[in-house]
Amino acid sequence: MEIKKVTERIQNDLEELARFTATPGSGCTRLPFTKEARGAVEYIKKEMAEAGLLVWEDAAGNVFGILEGENREAPCIMMGSHYDSVINGGNFDGIAGVACAIEVARQLRERGVPRKRSFVAAGFCDEEGTRFGTGFFGSGAMLGKWDVEACQRFKDTAGISVYEAMEEYGLDPKRIKEAEWRPGSIGCFIEAHVEQGPVLAAKGTELGLVDCIVGIQRYMVTVKGRADHAGTTPMDMRIDAMEMAGRVISSLPGWAREYEDGTVATVGYIHASPGGINIVAKEVQFSVDIRSRSNRHIDEIAGRLKEALEAASVACGGSYEMEQKLKIRPLHLSEELLAVMERACMDRGYSYQRMPSGAGHDTLEIGQTIPSVMVFVPSKDGRSHCPVEWSAYEDLAKAAVLSADLVEAVLCGQKTSRAILCGYG
Numbered sequence: 282m283e284i285k286k287v288t289e290r291i292q293n294d295l296e297e298l299a300r301f302t303a304t305p306g307s308g309c310t311r312l313p314f315t316k317e318a319r320g321a322v323e324y325i326k327k328e329m330a331e332a333g334l335l336v337w338e339d340a341a342g343n344v345f346g347i348l349e350g351e352n353r354e355a356p357c358i359m360m361g362s363h364y365d366s367v368i369n370g371g372n373f374d375g376i377a378g379v380a381c382a383i384e385v386a387r388q389l390r391e392r393g394v395p396r397k398r399s400f401v402a403a404g405f406c407d408e409e410g411t412r413f414g415t416g417f418f419g420s421g422a423m424l425g426k427w428d429v430e431a432c433q434r435f436k437d438t439a440g441i442s443v444y445e446a447m448e449e450y451g452l453d454p455k456r457i458k459e460a461e462w463r464p465g466s467i468g469c470f471i472e473a474h475v476e477q478g479p480v481l482a483a484k485g486t487e488l489g490l491v492d493c494i495v496g497i498q499r500y501m502v503t504v505k506g507r508a509d510h511a512g513t514t515p516m517d518m519r520i521d522a523m524e525m526a527g528r529v530i531s532s533l534p535g536w537a538r539e540y541e542d543g544t545v546a547t548v549g550y551i552h553a554s555p556g557g558i559n560i561v562a563k564e565v566q567f568s569v570d571i572r573s574r575s576n577r578h579i580d581e582i583a584g585r586l587k588e589a590l591e592a593a594s595v596a597c598g599g600s601y602e603m604e605q606k607l608k609i610r611p612l613h614l615s616e617e618l619l620a621v622m623e624r625a626c627m628d629r630g631y632s633y634q635r636m637p638s639g640a641g642h643d644t645l646e647i648g649q650t651i652p653s654v655m656v657f658v659p660s661k662d663g664r665s666h667c668p669v670e671w672s673a674y675e676d677l678a679k680a681a682v683l684s685a686d687l688v689e690a691v692l693c694g695q696k697t698s699r700a701i702l703c704g705y706g
């Protein structure tokens with residue numbers, strides 16, 4: 282009974298929110314500080330108010346709804362996700378987590394859960410970074426990581442800065458620092474999100490409990506050889522950049538598979554020059570993206586990559602450069618919150634599995650300083666960041682019920698540790 286009602290409310294919210302897109306009929310395009318973002322925020326505010334929450338929009342364009350507890354000074358429990366989307370994205374990424382957070386507030390009231398502390402539902406602005414090439418703008422601002430100078434520095438492809446876009450949207454970028462929450466005021470953070478990958482759907486598992494957000498290292502590798510005639514240069518007298526690159530690239534997937542712990546390694550970009558069918562390649566450039574829940578495994582693959590480039594250079598007579606583009610350490614989520622969620626799954630009879638998240642999410646930003654946890658909902662065929670992105674409303678409802686169980690346990694739990702109640706900060 283409960284699930285049916287919850288499912289209907291989430292479906293209604295998400296269908297209404299899907300209207301706020303710049304590309305009707307071609308998926309969701311809801312970039313920050315646009316009229317589509319404004320439409321979504323106004324709808325979220327209305328739903329939060331109807332759920333009995335105290336609503337406000339902060340200086341960064343984040344929207345919050347508070348269900349006040351007896352002690353307003355006590356660190357709150359926050360749950361939320363982002364309301365922006367990529368270009369021609371889906372109707373679930375981010376926004377489904379906002380709908381779930383509002384739904385949790387409704388359930389807490391309906392269950393009559395006594396609240397010592399406040400529960401806060403949040404809709405974050407600009408997680409994707411699609412427009413300004415940033416990422417985690419709203420959640421970052423909440424943590425005090427943005428200032429006026431940074432707002433002026435980042436610009437979209439039309440040359441409009443975050444600063445200008447905010448003014449146009451009706452926010453005062455000079456007040457961006459006011460979006461910061463006092464350290465220690467958020468006790469813990471929960472994010473429900475669609476998986477955006479194929480694992481849960483393929484296994485028929487109802488929910489994923491995210492225990493880790495994987496670390497990432499990215500490299501751009503340039504292998505240098507010599508351009509020669511493809512017909513007249515004997516095999517033992519050429520310095521073939523493609524041969525060198527090929528040896529390394531073909532080894533990479535095997536290194537990742539050896540770990541059998543979900544470690545992945547990808548070459549998603551390759552470019553050969555001069556790029557002629559009858560010319561030995563002078564230079565080959567390719568990208569390497571390595572992700573794992575284990576930082577040691579990432580380091581080891583990066584080390585083997587370097588060794589293999591070294592060996593290929595010696596064998597073929599060329600040279601190489603390996604430039605690191607990104608380095609993020611894995612983030613391990615709150616074991617204490619995970620344990621509560623696991624128990625709640627068993628009590629409810631929901632099938633679940635622990636899993637890492639291969640993508641970032643607001644939790645990657647927030648979880649650095651605040652005990653956090655994520656719950657994943659299956660994505661149909663693993664598709665995301667495209668118009669066919671789909672998750673079953675009933676699965677989202679289960680994520681919301683589970684999150685409400687978790688919040689109830691933390692609100693009422695005597696056994697909850699100081700770390701969860703007070704945050705790390």
Ligand SMILES: [Zn+2]
Pocket residue numbers: 363374375408474642
């Ligand atoms: Zn997202």
